[in-house]
Amino acid sequence: MEDGHQETAPTTRIAVRLPGRSPRARATERVIQGFLTLTLLSVIIPVLLIIFFLATKGAPALNWAFITQDPAMRMTAGGIRPAILGTLYLVTLTTLLAVPIGVMAAVYLTEYARQNALTRAIRLAIINLAGVPSVVYGLFGLGLFVYFMNFGTSLLAGACTMAVLVLPLIITASEEALLTVPAAFREASLALGVSKWQTIWRVVLPTAMPGILTGIILAVARAAGETAPLLFTCVAFYLFSPHEAFSWLHVPAQVHDALFNQIMALPYHLYTISTQVPKAPDTVKWGTALVLLILVLGMNLIAILLRSYLRRARRW
Amino acid sequence: MIGTMVEYSPMNPRPAILMLPDETAKFRVRDLGVAYGGTPALRHVTINLPDRQITALIGPSGCGKSTFLRCLNRMNDLILTARIAGKVLLDEQEILGNQIDPVELRKRVGMVFQRPNPFPMSVYDNIAYGPRRHGIRARGTLDQLVEQALVQAALWDEVKDKLRQSALDLSGGQQQRLCIARCLAVQPEVILMDEPSSALDPISTFKIEELLLELKAQYTIVIVTHNMYQASRVADYTGFFLTGDLIEFGPTVEIFERPVDQRTDDYVRGRFG
Numbered sequence: 001m002e003d004g005h006q007e008t009a010p011t012t013r014i015a016v017r018l019p020g021r022s023p024r025a026r027a028t029e030r031v032i033q034g035f036l037t038l039t040l041l042s043v044i045i046p047v048l049l050i051i052f053f054l055a056t057k058g059a060p061a062l063n064w065a066f067i068t069q070d071p072a073m074r075m076t077a078g079g080i081r082p083a084i085l086g087t088l089y090l091v092t093l094t095t096l097l098a099v100p101i102g103v104m105a106a107v108y109l110t111e112y113a114r115q116n117a118l119t120r121a122i123r124l125a126i127i128n129l130a131g132v133p134s135v136v137y138g139l140f141g142l143g144l145f146v147y148f149m150n151f152g153t154s155l156l157a158g159a160c161t162m163a164v165l166v167l168p169l170i171i172t173a174s175e176e177a178l179l180t181v182p183a184a185f186r187e188a189s190l191a192l193g194v195s196k197w198q199t200i201w202r203v204v205l206p207t208a209m210p211g212i213l214t215g216i217i218l219a220v221a222r223a224a225g226e227t228a229p230l231l232f233t234c235v236a237f238y239l240f241s242p243h244e245a246f247s248w249l250h251v252p253a254q255v256h257d258a259l260f261n262q263i264m265a266l267p268y269h270l271y272t273i274s275t276q277v278p279k280a281p282d283t284v285k286w287g288t289a290l291v292l293l294i295l296v297l298g299m300n301l302i303a304i305l306l307r308s309y310l311r312r313a314r315r316w
Numbered sequence: 317m318i319g320t321m322v323e324y325s326p327m328n329p330r331p332a333i334l335m336l337p338d339e340t341a342k343f344r345v346r347d348l349g350v351a352y353g354g355t356p357a358l359r360h361v362t363i364n365l366p367d368r369q370i371t372a373l374i375g376p377s378g379c380g381k382s383t384f385l386r387c388l389n390r391m392n393d394l395i396l397t398a399r400i401a402g403k404v405l406l407d408e409q410e411i412l413g414n415q416i417d418p419v420e421l422r423k424r425v426g427m428v429f430q431r432p433n434p435f436p437m438s439v440y441d442n443i444a445y446g447p448r449r450h451g452i453r454a455r456g457t458l459d460q461l462v463e464q465a466l467v468q469a470a471l472w473d474e475v476k477d478k479l480r481q482s483a484l485d486l487s488g489g490q491q492q493r494l495c496i497a498r499c500l501a502v503q504p505e506v507i508l509m510d511e512p513s514s515a516l517d518p519i520s521t522f523k524i525e526e527l528l529l530e531l532k533a534q535y536t537i538v539i540v541t542h543n544m545y546q547a548s549r550v551a552d553y554t555g556f557f558l559t560g561d562l563i564e565f566g567p568t569v570e571i572f573e574r575p576v577d578q579r580t581d582d583y584v585r586g587r588f589g
Contacts, residue, residue, distance in 0.1 A: 114396070182433070184429065184431065184433035185433065185435060185436075187391070187394075187429065187433070188429065188433045188434075188435065188495070188498075189435075189445070189449075190391070190394070190419075190422065191389065191391065191422055191426065191427035191429075191499075192422065192423070192426065192445065192446040192449070192498065192499065192502050193419055193420065193421070193422035193423030193424075193446070193450070193502060194419070194445075194446065194449040194450075195419050195449075198449050202445070202449065203435055207436060
């Protein structure tokens, strides 16, 4: 206590008896718990229903031919091989384009940029970008990638458009992940005479990897499922798969062809057979939807397994 | 120890801030001042820190001792609002200016922090981290460096069978010695320690103190501590800081048993802080 500021001790103490927990309080607790359980179920049940319907209705269509053959008889029979391949190519290329740019942007924003009006404006722009309707991205991609950059209607133009669409997801998730890396790790590395970039590359990014993967999971699922950005930039109504004999010599030309040709994509294929092909049997539609779902869940599962492996290997 | 030859007496009183000869100093600090966003944290500190001795810095929270420590390896550079004035010479070289690369400086001046902060990697990778970043790739050399650092940090016997296990599975005291080993693996000349045992139990603290006494044969050690017994047990010299000023600096025994400044006397006798 400071000198000259002595308090006089209170002469009487008051005693308060705190009341016990009333039955009403207990009831409230139960009602809240019940309500929260209900909300949880309202989230889970639709997901389970979707999977259940797709599985029961689509399963009859699923067989080896369905996923390995081209569509036949004006899309009313045969398989969906080109659409599966198209979606796989698209998602892979989108990820290859968006992940490095997105993660590096997040590194810049969290590790290098000073926190000022400019960076706040950049963050705001990124958040707003996430809210832009996907068809607007499609038009943007048509203008920038298809015409201005002269990629034509192609896999490359579609993947670039899709990469722009998923960038905000990756940047925001990566930023969050980088911010959770303890400052003590950065200090420890810098104090060993390790440069800032080396510290980020060797300590910060690996530690943030599980969180970054979460962003990538969201991005992959989005890229696999979106249709609108592809409408004007890369999808075709129908393509058949090339059946040339494989040769390493042809790989560069084939890669070039693949990048600059149109693709089929599962979500768009589903749209066309549902609306443009009157005689397409329902099993083909459900089957296509089921394949799309399995593809997305499968890719997510890989990322989730990788994430939990990394979490176990590098927990702190 | 330098300075013990002198007999202080009423006729020959000890100066509050002892100026050790320049030749024996690892760091020569001249008129060092630091302010964070306009608020002064350290004012006009002039001091010589002796080579291959342990110097303890004591004082209540917020007195500037950690700020002082972080000037010696330029860790204050990371705080954007910090403004630093004055001069610090490591051997003959000015280290506050632009002539020196702070990244290179930190190889020579290592640091151990208050809370053990091993990386979420294996024991081996933690120790090898520094050497690897500085370009050592040869497996054999790395193995030798890791073993040597762990032996020096008195941790080898405890971890030699679990080099591949996560460093986070070690106890707090082991983790802190691991951090010391990680620092030693870069082969610095100076080790700065910011309250290295304040998060540890007494036995781990004792082990760290023993370790410091062994390390001072080769390294200049500057240690910030809240624990005055620790300062009196390990330090050859002690400096007392209060509200951003260096109040007193001299041989540890003198500071604790015959402080010349009333404020030092109050602090070491536990009257405040």
